[in-house]
Amino acid sequence: MRDLTAPRSAAATRVTSRNTQSIPLKKNINPIWRVWTIVIDWKLPKRCLQSVSKVFAFQNLDHRLKVHFSNEIDNTSIFSDNKPFPKTPKLDDETVCRPNVNHESYNPMTMVISQYSTYAVFASYANNSLSQKSIILCTKPTREEAITDVYKSLCPETISIADLGCSSGPNTFLVVFDTIRAVEKLRKMTGNPSPEYVVHFSDLPSNDFNSIFRSLPRCVEDFKKEMGDGFGHCFFAGVGGSFYGRLFPSKSLHFVHSSNSLHWLSQIPKGSEENKDNICITASTPPNVIKAYCEQFESDFSIFLKSRSEELVTGGRMVLYFMGRKSESPKPTHGALKFMVLLAKVLKDLVTKGLVEEEKLNSFNLPIYAPSLKEVKMIVEKEGLFSINVLEGFTHDYSEPLKDAKTITNTMRAGAESLVVSHFGGGIVDQVFNKYEEMIGECMTEFVKEDFFIIVSLTKI
Template identity: 80%
Template sequence: MEVVEVFHMNEGNGDTSYANNSLAQKNVILHTKPTTEEAITDVYNSLCPETISIADLGCSSGPNTFLAVFDIIRAVEKLRKITGTHSPEYVVHLNDLPGNDFNSIFRSLPRCVEDFKKEMGDGFGDCFFAGVAGSFYGRLFPSNTLHFVHSSNSLHWLSQIPKGLEENKGNIRIAASSPPSVIKAYYKQFERDFLTFLKCRSEELVTGGRMVLYFLGRKSESHNPSHDVNIWVLFAKSLKDLVTKGLVEEEKLNSFNVPMYSPSLKEVKMVVEKEGSFSINVLEGYTRDFSESLKDGKAISNTVRAMVESLVVSHFGGGIIDQVFNKYEEMIGECMTEFVKEDFINIVSLTKV
């Protein structure tokens, strides 16, 4: 399966759309806002650009698309008013894979920008937006043109399914029963992807440009989960239920793996240092409690569906979608008291040297 060709968050504004099921992701952006503001403030103070070129990688669609970008611009405007300088021009590049719902983004863009200009008031510089379709595991922009790169809730997604997962039967990603060979295959794919990501951004950023990245990670070096009832274990069980009912072939299930890896902070540091183009300003993490944003089985099921439905349809076909997610919702509801409603978020802020 070519991930770049089939993977996208669910489009539109329906019950299972990403736009209506991304509150947990929004909370990450809000939690990490101080780190983002520090980085863009440093760019403005040190480089004093007349035009600030910003790239948001993995922008998706819906209310979160403009959230971080507008906060980045607000931070610059606040600083330039304090210092009494004129507003720079802003060029904002919104990037995601080709299957992303760019139509929804650009239908909402004129109104969003107009409201934002009113909020910023007189003296606000021109603001230009462009959509950039393509994988961020490759070059997207001309050399030495970006001042600031932002990416939230995206870099745990890999460019492809790792090779060598034949022994991961019954699992859909790294699980407690996954053998060491599977863990190694996932890590190697993450390492290749993240090295490529850093190399490409180092060529696109100006010297002194900054990059802030927030994505799923893990708190310890161990891959063995301390709990058995989590999002991905239950989703695998809901797929196994269809095998039991004869709706999905077991071989088909055994060949399905989610292209997702949650690196430790140590692993992130090792890859950044190995690539060598960036100095690390911030490398930390926090445990995210998503119990407030995902309160019941339906909310959790819809959130996961908004993220992975395109992958499931590509592998199994569309005929099982409602059945698998109805079963998933049911399973979550049956074990809400044991269900683990937290995960770990890596926070990374880098400067191109």
């Protein structure tokens, strides 16, 4: 019998704002966005290699592109240092696909390669996600409190965990394994047997689930060794779909986590085309556009809460953190949106050069909304499905992970390039971000490298 049967004490609701310094990272990774590694592990005839080579040349890709071909006849390396690539490449944490980009929709090279049963590892999101990692580390205590509370109050023999917006790369495993560690630490202290764990990695269908599950066996093996004897079985599943709707069976989850995702709206609000010369909410955004963004967030977040309420067991917990704003005024003053304002300036520069149509720019808006603490609290209480355990805002300093213009540009490109390409086409993408890096370098001292985040911890009523 487990002895963790004491009733869970109600946690006090905290609505505060605190400053959080950037946590030093163990790795000093210099992100290089434009390194694409294409691996072909087949007996390909020379004409196939030549065809792929012509496609790359036609695309006029960055000089850092590396293409490796591996087969039993010979090793051919194009645009590289002529060193042969291993026949069975090992996908590490730094070699993963950037999520949520449908490359097939605009890049013909992937269609050519796919004819020969290959797999491609594109621009590394992991190399540009250090700022996200530091935020995850900042919020670790809140996650640990929530998952241990679930274990103490519900005593489940199987704990079902869902990571929504999991992406792919080291951050994916960081959250999940930290969550399990917290439970294992507590159950060892009390002498209870280890529960079984069911982990659901969920993101949009375009996420690179393949790289997650290629890396998973090695990561799980290392984790089991760390946990030692008596560690329970772990089961993993990938769930593709939008979290603005149902993803799991009713009452099947004990713990839900989502990081750096809920400020992305399900769609661009109607009427946003009136936000001329802007691509997000700024000081010059018309009031009716701001209202449309606010209403879209309220609708999306309400759907999110209703969906998770159906999926969580009573007493289950949910920890969410996403971009927010300090003041009740929707006019942004925080760092990330300033960088987006600069992206709008870059696009306007291309309009003046005749490379982008002005109508195209006016119809381009990013589906991002940063709510206030009051807005989040109002929506949660209005739905009446969850009690609030923690509701806090914290200022996160990006000075360490975002040191220079190139790093900032790489991070922006990892998140915004797919949106730029889908709206304007792939022909201008290099010019956009080359100009972005140039402009960032010119006004680096004017930008405040910090952002405001909201963290909310909820209990299913």
